[in-house]
Amino acid sequence: MTEQKNLRIGEFIAEKLAIPEGDLKKMLNMQEYLNEKIGEIAIRKNLLNQVELKEVLALQKKHQISFGNAAIYLGFMRSSQVSHLLDVQARSKERLGDLLVKRGLVKQEKFLEILDEFNSHRDIRFTILAFVQESLSKKIDQLVKPYHYPFHYCAQEEELLPLVQKLDPQLVLMDKSDGDLHGKVMKIREALDFKSLRVALFSPEKESPEPHTGYEYGVDYVLHLPFESKELLNVIIDAEIQTREKRTERILVVDDSPIARGSVAQELGDEGFKILFAENGKEAVEIATLEKPDLITMDINMPVMDGYQSCLQIKSQESTAQTPIIILTTNNTREEREKGFEVGAVEYFTKPFTKGHLSAYVKHLLSGKEIRDEKIIVAEDSQIYQNAYKTILGKSGFRCEIVDNGRKVLDLLDGGFEASAILLDRSMPVMDGLEACQKLKEDEKYRHIPVILVTGAKEKDDILNGLRIGANDYILKPFDGDELMARMEAHVKNYSLFKKLQKQNNQLCKSEESLLRAKEEAEAANKLKDKFVSLVAHDLRSPFTSILGFLEFVLDDQDDPLSGSHQEMLQMVYDKGKGLVKMINDLLEVGRLKMGKLKPNCFFMDAHSTAEEILGNFGHLAEGKGVRLVNEVPQNTRVYADSQLYQQVTQNLVTNAIKFCHEGDTITLFVPPKEAATIAVKDTGVGIKKELQEKLFQYEESTSTTGTSGEEGTGFGLPLSRDIMKAHGGSLDLESKPGKGSTFYARLPVVLPTILLVDDDRKNRILLKEVLKPLGVKILEAENGQKALQVLAKTRPNLVITDNMMPVMGGFDLLKAIRKDPSLEDLTVVFITADTKPETRESAFHLMANDFINRPFDRNELVARVKRFIE
Numbered sequence: 001m002t003e004q005k006n007l008r009i010g011e012f013i014a015e016k017l018a019i020p021e022g023d024l025k026k027m028l029n030m031q032e033y034l035n036e037k038i039g040e041i042a043i044r045k046n047l048l049n050q051v052e053l054k055e056v057l058a059l060q061k062k063h064q065i066s067f068g069n070a071a072i073y074l075g076f077m078r079s080s081q082v083s084h085l086l087d088v089q090a091r092s093k094e095r096l097g098d099l100l101v102k103r104g105l106v107k108q109e110k111f112l113e114i115l116d117e118f119n120s121h122r123d124i125r126f127t128i129l130a131f132v133q134e135s136l137s138k139k140i141d142q143l144v145k146p147y148h149y150p151f152h153y154c155a156q157e158e159e160l161l162p163l164v165q166k167l168d169p170q171l172v173l174m175d176k177s178d179g180d181l182h183g184k185v186m187k188i189r190e191a192l193d194f195k196s197l198r199v200a201l202f203s204p205e206k207e208s209p210e211p212h213t214g215y216e217y218g219v220d221y222v223l224h225l226p227f228e229s230k231e232l233l234n235v236i237i238d239a240e241i242q243t244r245e246k247r248t249e250r251i252l253v254v255d256d257s258p259i260a261r262g263s264v265a266q267e268l269g270d271e272g273f274k275i276l277f278a279e280n281g282k283e284a285v286e287i288a289t290l291e292k293p294d295l296i297t298m299d300i301n302m303p304v305m306d307g308y309q310s311c312l313q314i315k316s317q318e319s320t321a322q323t324p325i326i327i328l329t330t331n332n333t334r335e336e337r338e339k340g341f342e343v344g345a346v347e348y349f350t351k352p353f354t355k356g357h358l359s360a361y362v363k364h365l366l367s368g369k370e371i372r373d374e375k376i377i378v379a380e381d382s383q384i385y386q387n388a389y390k391t392i393l394g395k396s397g398f399r400c401e402i403v404d405n406g407r408k409v410l411d412l413l414d415g416g417f418e419a420s421a422i423l424l425d426r427s428m429p430v431m432d433g434l435e436a437c438q439k440l441k442e443d444e445k446y447r448h449i450p451v452i453l454v455t456g457a458k459e460k461d462d463i464l465n466g467l468r469i470g471a472n473d474y475i476l477k478p479f480d481g482d483e484l485m486a487r488m489e490a491h492v493k494n495y496s497l498f499k500k501l502q503k504q505n506n507q508l509c510k511s512e513e514s515l516l517r518a519k520e521e522a523e524a525a526n527k528l529k530d531k532f533v534s535l536v537a538h539d540l541r542s543p544f545t546s547i548l549g550f551l552e553f554v555l556d557d558q559d560d561p562l563s564g565s566h567q568e569m570l571q572m573v574y575d576k577g578k579g580l581v582k583m584i585n586d587l588l589e590v591g592r593l594k595m596g597k598l599k600p601n602c603f604f605m606d607a608h609s610t611a612e613e614i615l616g617n618f619g620h621l622a623e624g625k626g627v628r629l630v631n632e633v634p635q636n637t638r639v640y641a642d643s644q645l646y647q648q649v650t651q652n653l654v655t656n657a658i659k660f661c662h663e664g665d666t667i668t669l670f671v672p673p674k675e676a677a678t679i680a681v682k683d684t685g686v687g688i689k690k691e692l693q694e695k696l697f698q699y700e701e702s703t704s705t706t707g708t709s710g711e712e713g714t715g716f717g718l719p720l721s722r723d724i725m726k727a728h729g730g731s732l733d734l735e736s737k738p739g740k741g742s743t744f745y746a747r748l749p750v751v752l753p754t755i756l757l758v759d760d761d762r763k764n765r766i767l768l769k770e771v772l773k774p775l776g777v778k779i780l781e782a783e784n785g786q787k788a789l790q791v792l793a794k795t796r797p798n799l800v801i802t803d804n805m806m807p808v809m810g811g812f813d814l815l816k817a818i819r820k821d822p823s824l825e826d827l828t829v830v831f832i833t834a835d836t837k838p839e840t841r842e843s844a845f846h847l848m849a850n851d852f853i854n855r856p857f858d859r860n861e862l863v864a865r866v867k868r869f870i871e
Contacts, residue, residue: 003144005510008346013586016114017100017114018641030118033250038067038085038086038089039053039056039067041085041088041089041092042071042077042085045083045084045085045088046086047076047077047081048071048076048077052071052074052076055074055076055486056070056071056074056076057070059073059074062277063276063277063278063283063287064274064275064276064277064710065276065287065290065291066291067110067846068082068085068086068090068577069290069291073286073287073291078095078465079215080215083215083220083489084215084222086220087215087220087221090221090234090235090238090362091223091231091234091235092231092234093234093237093238096871107112112146113201116146116148124148124149124150125682126149126150126170126171126239126240126243127149127150127152127167127168127169127170127171127760128140128144128149128150128151128152128169128170128171128172128173128236129152129153129154129163129164129167129169129171129172129173129175130151130152130153130154130155130172130173130174131154131160131172131174131175132153132174132175132202133175134153134155134176136175136202136225136871138152140173140232141153143229143232143233144233144236147233147236149236151449152169156460160184160188161187161188161191164188164191164192165191165192168192168514169197169234170196170198170239170240170243171197171198171199171200171235171239171240171243172188172195172197172198172199172200172351173200173202174199174200174201174202174219175202175203175225178263181201181219182218182808185199185218186218189218189769196242197243197643198220198221198238198239198242198243199218199219199220199221200219200220200221200222200223200232200235200239201219201221201222201223202223202224202225202227202254203222203223203224203225204224204225209715210607215479217706218721220239221235221238221239236749241468245803249273249274249294249295249366250273250274250276250291250293250294251268251273251274251275251293251294251295251296251297251362252276252277252278252284252287252288252291252293252295252296252297253265253268253275253276253278253296253297254277254278254279254280254283254284254296254297254298254299254302254307254310255279255297255299255302256279256299256301256302256303256329256565257299260299260328260351261277264297264328264358265277267353267355267356267358267359268297268358268359268362269361270359271362271363273362276291276293276528279302280302280303280304280305280310281298281302281304281305281306281307281309281310281313282304282305282310283304284296284298284305284314285305285310285313285314288314288317288320289317289319289320289321292319292320292323293323294324295323295324295325295326295362295365295366296314296323296324296325296326297325297326297327297328297349297358298311298325298326298327298328298345299327299328299329300312300327300329300331300336300340300807301329301331301867307327307329307340308339308340308343311340311343311345312323312343312344313343314344315343315344316838324346324365324366325344325345325346326345326346326347326348326349326358326361326362326365327340327345327347327348327349328349328350328351328353328358329348329349329350329351330350330351336348342842342846347361349361354402356390358568360390361399372397372398372399374398374399374400374418374420374421374492374496375399375400375401375417375418375419375420376393376398376399376400376419376421376422376423376492377401377403377407377409377412377413377417377419377421377422377423378390378393378401378402378403378422378423379400379403379404379405379406379408379422379423379424379425379428379433379436380398380404380423380425380428380454381404381405381425381427381428381429382425385425385477386402388546389401389402389423389827392484392485393484393485393488397813401417401419402428404428405429405430405431405432406428406430406431406432406433406435406436406437406439407423407430407431407436408430409424409436409440410431410436410439410440413440413445413446419449420449420450420492420495420496421442421449421450421451421452421488421491421492421495422449422450422451422452423452423454424437424451424452424453424454424468425454425455426453426454426455426456426462426473426602427455427456433453433454433455433466434453434462434465434466435471436470437451437453437466437469438469438470438472441469441470441471447470448495448498448679450472450473450491450492450494450495450673451470451471451472451473452471452472452473452474452475452488452491453466453471453473453475453486454474454475454476455474455475455476455477455479455837456476456477470534472491472493473487474525475487493831498860504822527543546600551570553769554570555567555570555571599727600641600642600645600724600727600728601642602640602641602642602751603640603641603642603643604638604639604640604641604751604753604798604870604871605638605639605640605641605646605871606635606638607633607635607637607638607639607671607679608631608633608634608635608636608637610643610647610650611631611633611650611669611679612631613630613647614647614651614654614669615631615654615669616651618651618654618655618658620663621658622658625658625661625662625663625708625709626662626663626664627658627662627663627664627665627666627667628666628667629654629666629667629802630666630667630668630669631667631668631669632669632670632671632698633669633670633679634671634802636677636871637671637676637679638753638870638871639677639679639748640677640748640751641728641748642728645724645727645728646724646728646746646748648721648724649721649724649725649732649746650669650679650681650746652717652718652720652721653681653744653746654667654669654681656717656718656744657683657685657698657742657744659707659708659709659711660683660685660686660705660707660708660742661683661684661685661686661708662685662686662708665683665684665685666680666683666684667681667682667684668681668683669681669682670682672745675745675747676750677730677747677748677749677750677751678741678745678746678747678748679745679746680744680745680746681743681744681746682741682742682743683742683743684740684741684742685708685742686708686739686741687736687737687738687739687740687741687742688734688736688738688742689738690736693734693736695830696719696734697719697722697732698719718732721746725746725747725748728748728749728750729748730746730747730748730749731745731747732744732746732747733745733746735745752776752777752778753777753778753798753799754776754777754778754779754780754795754797754798754799755772755777755778755779755780755797755798755799755801755866755870755871756780756781756782756788756791756792756797756799756800756801756803757769757780757781757782757801757802758781758782758783758784758785758787758788758800758802758803758806758811759802759803759806760783760784760803760806760807761803762783764770765781766804768832770864771862771863772863774863775863775866775867775870777870780795780797784806784807784808784809784810785802785806785808785809785810785811785813785814785817786808786809787807787808788800788802788809788813788814789817790808791822792827796823796827797827798823798828798869798870799828799829799830799866799869799870800814800818800827800828800829800830801830801832801866802814802815802829802830802831802832803831803832803833804831804833804835804840804844805833805835811831811844812843812844812847815829815831815844815847815848815849816847819847819848828850828869829848829849829850830849830850830851830852830865830866830869831844831849831851831852831853831866832852832853832855832857832862833852833853833854833855834854834855834856835854836854850869851865853865
């Protein structure tokens, strides 16, 4: 029999009852037929007539928007009526098991046995909380028991919110009790930070003159008492489906040309995005307001309303202000780009765009990863390697321009493309990598751009020629993705330093002495780069990469597989090789720390989310050993650290804990009492002898120990982690008892976010301090822009909140001065002013303000906006 946990309920029932595939298909067709279409329900409920239904369906098809939003847009229905419609549809569904029982293919008792067996093997992550009368709770509990849903009952109203926070339910069942029902529902949603949650209400009212007023209270389903078992089960199953993590990003494509819309839709649709359409800027504003898409692509020249006006209106609405907008146009002049960015666009693409570039950029934008400023040119004629470069470089947020020969590289640069590094394949048509490299290094404009040659092992002799003519580095095919990124990051960083120094020289017109010092700094940076490249390019690493590549090919060869014993021996060699490469990487990281080149770039971050992400990444590893992972780090735990380095330390502690745990053990991440900036990793594993504990953190001690399942390590992880914590001004400490487990404490300094309040009205500053007090921040004050600059010369806050109209120096002049200062140019600045004129807001954002708030302000809104910048 097929493994039960991989079957769906229909397949499981069919297999258990030996139902022929043809009969099962008929039953599924009948089930689909009985699940009434939402349009038919709307007609039956007198919410629409036939003419209105046709208009709704036509609009839904044209713009690919939801049925409910189409009806609301046309003015045929209110939101509460749509909610009622969706509720009726969900409650009236026919389930496969009910159809089988009705057709006499299985008895009710036998079906319940099969259902119980299926659900006992199912990984159910759906919790139900009932806040109803006790007698009703018992009936619900009896009904859901065969489905194995975690079910909890709340008897007292004062227990409700604490229980909601503790259980994190996905469905809350309530009866129509006295009091403010809407208030209760909103408090429940607030307690869960408005995460995905469904609320069902039991109501004794069978009929009412306005059947959908209940939905205006915030409920999703209304069940009448006494309830029908089928309807309640349908509600539970629908709620489980609706709260499941399955969101697909939606993109609104705005263009008056059907051909252009089709081209963009195909490019993004192939990547799994849901596409909505609009034919002009006015439609775009209306559909964006209704559907709130995740991203918008916008043409400029359109009838009714052009793209610029549409962008302005979309960005002026609170519900869509944060929606990224990408402009697609044939007019890609500097003036057009500047105008686009002024109205809120995040990027420009010229039509027709290169296939794959738009979708790659959109994926990174929606993944939450920052799209970096650095641009990479890749010259490669192999489609396979083109895709590899696009994937590897794209994961780190690099924007890549891929061409198939060296001549096109020169054309791109001559056309104004600003590259931070260039990857050149050795063998290409028209102009190969060596010739292109030589021309680049002979041209004064381009000779400082880092050039990395990529060549096959058979062409290794060409490497010397490439280095002689000025190539900065080389990589052998097949290459390792991590190696490519390590080298790319080093070259891009050094080139960025060179460009920064060059910019400073040009802008400040330094004296001859300053120019000489800048030259010496650049030369020192180049020497450091050369030293780094020589270490990474050492003969040890490249051969190991090639060896591992060939071993992996042999091990995965299905056409000519090895014998069992040979397969086992080669697997051991492959694992040992990977361990040695890991050791080399650790040694390089250690070297960077010891030379002072690995300096934390600290920001405020949410430690709970970081812990959740790490446990998710290693869940499969723990599950394979039967180890339980628990995240007890409270939500909104704020720490001040370098996100990447802090995550590296925590990952190392978690993987170490898994390594030394047995089946049934538990690993817990938590914050110790009175240590707000400390994350501890506790395990119930084998523990560590006292005499070995301090040696774990010493590079010179050989402390690599085999794990409980034979796992091996390099011995550098914990010393490196302690050095990273020291670089943060913190520490890494250990408590352990053999046989009782271990606890590692990653301690960071407690850093309070600092906010500078700039306002000439002392009462305004006092009010702001009171509003911001619950955030636990340090407040600095200045009465005008000039005094603010004096404060900024001595200390750098995390956020500046400034008024506009002030004596001596106003807010606009202060913002200009901040953006001109290289040491302050990335400082977060929020305007708060009683001036509500649109041109004031536009001027603030034109000067690169990060946010704009009007007085009088809503306290909760102000706190929420400030929290975005300090947490």
